[in-house]
Amino acid sequence: MPDSKHFYITTTLPYINSEPHIGFAAEIIKADVIARYKRQRGSRVFFNTGTDEHGLKIYQKAQELGMDIQAYCDEYSAKFRPLKEKLNLTYDKFIRTTDEGHAAAAQAFWKRCAAAGDIYKKSYKIKYCVGCELEKTDSDLENGRCPLDLNRELEIIEEENYFFRFSKYREPLLKLYETNPSFVLPTSRLKEIKTFVTGGLQDFSISRLKEKMPHGLAVPGDATQVMYVWFDALVNYISTLGWPDEKGDFKKYWPGLQVCGKDNLRPQAAMWQAMLLSAGLPNSLQVLVFGFLTVNGQKISKSLGNSIDPFELVGKYGADAVRYYLLAEIPPFEDGDYSEEKFKERYNADLANGLGNLAARVSNLLEKNEIKTDLKINPQDADIKETVRDFEASMSSYRFNEALQIIWTKLKDCNEIISRQAPWKMTDKKEIAAALKPLAAVILTSAYLLEPFIPAAAIKIQEQFLAPQVKKGEILFPRV
Numbered sequence: 001m002p003d004s005k006h007f008y009i010t011t012t013l014p015y016i017n018s019e020p021h022i023g024f025a026a027e028i029i030k031a032d033v034i035a036r037y038k039r040q041r042g043s044r045v046f047f048n049t050g051t052d053e054h055g056l057k058i059y060q061k062a063q064e065l066g067m068d069i070q071a072y073c074d075e076y077s078a079k080f081r082p083l084k085e086k087l088n089l090t091y092d093k094f095i096r097t098t099d100e101g102h103a104a105a106a107q108a109f110w111k112r113c114a115a116a117g118d119i120y121k122k123s124y125k126i127k128y129c130v131g132c133e134l135e136k137t138d139s140d141l142e143n144g145r146c147p148l149d150l151n152r153e154l155e156i157i158e159e160e161n162y163f164f165r166f167s168k169y170r171e172p173l174l175k176l177y178e179t180n181p182s183f184v185l186p187t188s189r190l191k192e193i194k195t196f197v198t199g200g201l202q203d204f205s206i207s208r209l210k211e212k213m214p215h216g217l218a219v220p221g222d223a224t225q226v227m228y229v230w231f232d233a234l235v236n237y238i239s240t241l242g243w244p245d246e247k248g249d250f251k252k253y254w255p256g257l258q259v260c261g262k263d264n265l266r267p268q269a270a271m272w273q274a275m276l277l278s279a280g281l282p283n284s285l286q287v288l289v290f291g292f293l294t295v296n297g298q299k300i301s302k303s304l305g306n307s308i309d310p311f312e313l314v315g316k317y318g319a320d321a322v323r324y325y326l327l328a329e330i331p332p333f334e335d336g337d338y339s340e341e342k343f344k345e346r347y348n349a350d351l352a353n354g355l356g357n358l359a360a361r362v363s364n365l366l367e368k369n370e371i372k373t374d375l376k377i378n379p380q381d382a383d384i385k386e387t388v389r390d391f392e393a394s395m396s397s398y399r400f401n402e403a404l405q406i407i408w409t410k411l412k413d414c415n416e417i418i419s420r421q422a423p424w425k426m427t428d429k430k431e432i433a434a435a436l437k438p439l440a441a442v443i444l445t446s447a448y449l450l451e452p453f454i455p456a457a458a459i460k461i462q463e464q465f466l467a468p469q470v471k472k473g474e475i476l477f478p479r480v
Helices: 022-040 056-065 067-077 102-115 167-180 187-198 229-234 248-253 262-279 310-317 319-328 342-368 385-396 400-421 429-448 454-464
Strands: 006-010 044-051 093-096 120-127 134-135 155-164 206-211 222-227 257-261 288-290 293-296 336-338
Touching: 006 022, 006 248, 006 400, 022 044, 022 257, 022 288, 022 310, 022 319, 044 067, 044 155, 044 310, 044 400, 102 229, 102 262, 134 342, 155 222, 155 248, 155 262, 167 187, 167 262, 206 248, 222 229, 222 293, 229 262, 248 454, 257 262, 262 288, 310 319, 319 400, 336 342, 342 400, 342 454, 385 400, 385 429, 400 429, 429 454
Parallel strands: 006 044, 006 257, 044 093, 257 288, 293 336
Antiparallel strands: 120 134, 120 155, 206 222
């Protein structure tokens, strides 16, 4: 088990059957905020992301494009790497499920589950959604199709494969949830997964015939089969830490925090946890389940052509503005919506007229009147102590939008104070300093709190207000 100074967080690995879109950007930005927040408070953080490169969906996409499968994986995986710079992310590892180290770990994990008596072979027939790479029962369907991929016909798979004894882990999983009431957040998702598990678990297939789906990791001891994508991909959460070597990073950092979308609830909170129990490994620390992001009230869909390119958005407004909107406007655990109109409104009101305007007014007056401040970041200062307390309470439950609202309420108060006091009309330097210094202290500490959210602007403000002589800097957020 890791000590209290080590913290591990991982996103899900996006499939590389399409370009990066704003939905995954929202997920990885939330993970980045958590990683930055933990580092800021002294933890040694390991932050993992990467790409999921096996499965029928990817194999079919490569065939559709007439590309060699590995060449396709290399090209499309590379499309996700620039997100690090564009979104100002701080992940430590970018793992690919086609990496040799991951393949070896997945095969070692298979052997551990097999040794536990939890893998067996049988013939079966199922309805299968290639879009989410999951088996579907009739109760899962909407008009005969997967509700998460209504434009795609279900595949009928009928063959002999290996199965994992998921049914064996009903009681251990329920015990896990009962003894860890915050294991899944929000509580509505914990209730959902408990209901699912309580209803009984069906063993699930963990392999495919290689002749039908050749792009996959080899099943140990059976050259005719490859691993099912979910069994393979989930192992990345520990293979990235060097497992099956149970020393080093694995010992330091596992178990960790996993973030995912609500469509990943069952694989993350039930399937993977049962697999870990089978392999004799500790369960995850916690699973955060985020809501979906829509665009102008509609689900993001290729057929609708409404996907938002995060690279274009950053190019237009900057990384901090994109991060801020996706954190402040979108509730973390409920569905949220993106529209350019709402983006501009939030940008101008909160960033340009709010934080940016306040920092500019105060720094300009400090410079103009040659007032030295010698400020230090002080979360316990009387003027902001209550704000810090409420902010940290929201962050402890990962409610990023509430945490930001708490800071912006304080910034709004500061803007109202400076407008009311009108220090630009004052003539006595001591009186001006007495009006401005408390505001400058609040701005500085607020920038410290905001660093995980809008890092570039927050660091600029800190550097600006930590100087003995504060000077008016560049415009942080020009109005749009």
